[in-house]
Amino acid sequence: MKSLAVAFTGPSDSGKTTLILKVAALLKRDYTLAIVKNDPSDKAHFDVEGKDSWKFSQTGAEVVVTSPTRTTLFSKRHKTLDDIIAMLGNFDFLLVEGLKTLPLPxxxxxxxxxxxxxxxxxxxxxxxxxxxxxxxxxxxxxTILDLNNPEQVVAWIMQNAKKVR
Structure with missing residues (x-):
């Protein structure tokens, strides 16, 4: 387990998500991954109104929904990067989209x-x-990287990602 992290930033519609997906596709061949996406405008919705998990989250409680194939946390509390890393468990690479104030490459x-x-x-x-x-x-x-060359981006990540635990 490497526990290395790197962040991606840029204006809306610049290609951050597309690049992260390409990088993740390359890294997942040999490494375990975690991805954190920042939602600065708080517009993402992850549950369906009226469903039990939505009703539980409306209480303000920390809600975990578990199934045979996934575990989902619905949190009404801000989490620091360290909090998030602790929740993620083991990973080799953490790719963060946004959060440009974090001290990450x-x-x-x-x-x-x-x-x-x-x-x-x-x-x-x-x-x-x-x-x-x-x-x-x-x-x-x-360093200047080619947005259309995810292999080059992965090589940069391998040399520059920060150990986070």
Missing amino acids: RIAVFRGKLNESYFDCSDAIAVDETVNLNDYTLPSTI
Whole structure:
């Protein structure tokens, strides 16, 4: 068990989820994975109104639904990254989408144009051919990755992911 983590950040519709899916497909061949997705606008819904688990979660309690194939936690309390890592159990790689304030190695994902406000919190940027890097002054500390080359992204993760336990 490696317990290494890396984060992905970037504007909406930049390709973060697609890249994470491609990276996960490559990593899952040899490693166990965990993925955390941030929902900054609190718009995701994970249960159906009227069902028992929804009724239980409306009480404000921590609710766990278990079945032969999965376990789901419905929590009404904020969890820190350390709390989440403890709940996840064993994993080799944790891929985090969002949460740009976490102290994790971070890949910012862009299509069309760069948003320079991400430079301070990014260790690498993944871009496609729609971004003209000559239009920007990039910090020398940022590695440039090809958004369409998940093998290259995985290689960067292998070298830069942070041990989280």
